[in-house]
Amino acid sequence: MNEELKIIIIIFCHLAILLLLSPLVNSIIKKTKALLQGRKGIPLAQGYYDLIKYFHKETVISNQTSWIFLITPVILFSSILLAGLFVPLFSEFGSIKILGGIIVFVYLLGLGRFFMSLAAMEPGSGFCGMASSREMMLSVLIEPVMLLSLIVLSLLADSTQIFTIISSIARHNLTLPSTGYVLAIIALFIISIAEIGRIPFDNQETHYELTMIHEGMLLEYSGKLLGLMIWSGWLKQLIIISLISNLIFPWGITNTFTLSSILIGFIFYILKVFIFSIFIALIETIIAKVRLFRVKDILVASFVISVLALILIIQESGKGSLL
Amino acid sequence: MTNLLIKELTPSLLSYSTVILLLMSILIAGSNRLQSIVKFYAFQSLCLVVITLIVGFSTSNSETIRIATITFIGKCLIIPLALNFVINKTQVHKEVDPIISPPTTVLIVCILIALVYGLTSTPNFAKIAYSLGLFDTAISIILIGLLIMISRRKALTQIVGLYVMENGIFALTVDTVFGMPFVVEMGISLDLFIGVLIMGIWVLRIKQSFDSIDVSKLSKLKG
Numbered sequence: 001m002n003e004e005l006k007i008i009i010i011i012f013c014h015l016a017i018l019l020l021l022s023p024l025v026n027s028i029i030k031k032t033k034a035l036l037q038g039r040k041g042i043p044l045a046q047g048y049y050d051l052i053k054y055f056h057k058e059t060v061i062s063n064q065t066s067w068i069f070l071i072t073p074v075i076l077f078s079s080i081l082l083a084g085l086f087v088p089l090f091s092e093f094g095s096i097k098i099l100g101g102i103i104v105f106v107y108l109l110g111l112g113r114f115f116m117s118l119a120a121m122e123p124g125s126g127f128c129g130m131a132s133s134r135e136m137m138l139s140v141l142i143e144p145v146m147l148l149s150l151i152v153l154s155l156l157a158d159s160t161q162i163f164t165i166i167s168s169i170a171r172h173n174l175t176l177p178s179t180g181y182v183l184a185i186i187a188l189f190i191i192s193i194a195e196i197g198r199i200p201f202d203n204q205e206t207h208y209e210l211t212m213i214h215e216g217m218l219l220e221y222s223g224k225l226l227g228l229m230i231w232s233g234w235l236k237q238l239i240i241i242s243l244i245s246n247l248i249f250p251w252g253i254t255n256t257f258t259l260s261s262i263l264i265g266f267i268f269y270i271l272k273v274f275i276f277s278i279f280i281a282l283i284e285t286i287i288a289k290v291r292l293f294r295v296k297d298i299l300v301a302s303f304v305i306s307v308l309a310l311i312l313i314i315q316e317s318g319k320g321s322l323l
Numbered sequence: 324m325t326n327l328l329i330k331e332l333t334p335s336l337l338s339y340s341t342v343i344l345l346l347m348s349i350l351i352a353g354s355n356r357l358q359s360i361v362k363f364y365a366f367q368s369l370c371l372v373v374i375t376l377i378v379g380f381s382t383s384n385s386e387t388i389r390i391a392t393i394t395f396i397g398k399c400l401i402i403p404l405a406l407n408f409v410i411n412k413t414q415v416h417k418e419v420d421p422i423i424s425p426p427t428t429v430l431i432v433c434i435l436i437a438l439v440y441g442l443t444s445t446p447n448f449a450k451i452a453y454s455l456g457l458f459d460t461a462i463s464i465i466l467i468g469l470l471i472m473i474s475r476r477k478a479l480t481q482i483v484g485l486y487v488m489e490n491g492i493f494a495l496t497v498d499t500v501f502g503m504p505f506v507v508e509m510g511i512s513l514d515l516f517i518g519v520l521i522m523g524i525w526v527l528r529i530k531q532s533f534d535s536i537d538v539s540k541l542s543k544l545k546g
Binding site for chain 1: 335339341342345346349353424426430432433436437440444456459533
């Protein structure tokens with residue numbers, strides 16, 4: 001088998017895992033939350049049932065909308081799926097290593113978000129417009145911190161490729177990690193929870209129009225388009241979870257192409273994702289959602305943490321020792 | 324084996340304590356609940372004690388270890404307890420309307436830290452003192468304490484700001500001369516303990532006669 005064919009096979013596996021695992025991960029978070037709150041919760045396959053139902057329903061579109069409303073689900077879905085290819089899941093070959101790495105990753109997510117809030121303003125519904133302006137307010141605060149903390153990690157590894165960052169962290173895992181790395185990971189963790197719209201920042205399970213952010217933007221969508229939007233939300237959640245869990249536990253990602261190593265990498269990956277989803281459910285259970293106007297305080301805190309990480313990294317690298 | 328482990332762990336323990344020292348002062352600057360401010364202060368002092376202990380054991384200086392013990396008793400136990408007592412007595416739990424709001428203070432602190440780290444890493448400065456790498460952190464903490472003192476209205480927060488500043492000075496002495504002589508340190512500790520007593524009584528009296536511990540109200544005549 002030649003090299004290119006291998007890479008194509010791995011990339012297809014990568015895409016299939018992202019698409020198939022994302023509804024399950026969302027259901028795991030929901031189920032864990034329900035169990036922790038003493039409820040029975042949904043079955044684990046509920047995400048798939050939902051998607052099948054959405055794709056069988058008729059799509060109703062308001063006559064006030066233009067082509068942007070129609071094209072947004074497709075752009076959102078494809079940009080998030082493409083961003084997913086930048087994050088290595090279980091194998092080195094699955095991640096794209098041309099282009100600018102983390103910068104393209106962050107702005108692919110930003111592209112999807114831009115179109116989503118544009119489309120939410122299309123039908124002229126008041127709640128959609130409100131949710132869209134809130135999403136923009138949050139993303140102004142989220143994007144720089146996400147980029148900054150990833151830049152700190154890339155300075156540690158001397159590369160903007162996410163796989164190189166992860167493998168350079170894995171090489172140093174026997175000694176205690178440097179303080180800059182720990183601070184950057186803390187900032188990245190806070191910002192990831194904001195990015196996937198989980199509880200201290202946004203409540204995904206609310207159906208009260210005045211408090212919705214992400215859900216509020218989907219109010220006017222129906223049928224197949226709604227299915228696509230919800231699926232891309234789950235995809236983004238899985239991608240962010242894979243990124244942060246691979247950065248914290250950088251083990252098990254293979255760089256060889258044998259069946260056994262790929263299988264081990266895959267099992268490690270599934271374990272990491274499940275543990276992380278359960279952890280997120282735990283955080284959602286013990287922390288209350290903060291007021292929208294206090295959200296900026298938490299985000300400012302994570303911004304300061306990442307700036308501190310950057311300062312420490314620069315100072316350390318001045319003395320000649322990295323990580 | 325254990326010797327090797329200690330040799331491996333000591334630098335990272337030192338750098339972690341240094342970073343927590345800085346983080347705690349940022350948290351004090353960014354918080355407006357008085358009780359959590361006192362908790363952060365106690366934790367910051369604990370990190371300082373850890374650093375002093377490391378210095379004491381690595382230079383095998385018994386005086387430094389004694390200073391660490393006194394610091395632990397005073398700054399981690401007595402001062403937080405006294406401050407908590409004052410908080411419970413005055414029933415003021417929140418810094419309501421500070422002159423600079425906490426998130427803005429944190430951003431200013433961020434700029435301050437960047438400036439200090441930038442200035443102290445110039446070659447001229449590095450020649451003077453660079454023993455533990457605590458120097459720039461200590462300077463930042465002194466400035467953060469000053470910022471807390473001038474940006475808050477409640478007398479209690481201003482007191483904590485003063486103590487944060489004092490922690491910064493302590494860190495500076497630990498960094499540059501590996502701790503002060505025991506007699507000097509005893510004098511400073513005594514000053515702090517008497518200070519917390521006097522200032523506690525002072526805050527209670529302000530509360531009694533003005534019904535508030537907001538220092539901006541002190542300029543009004545009371546008749």
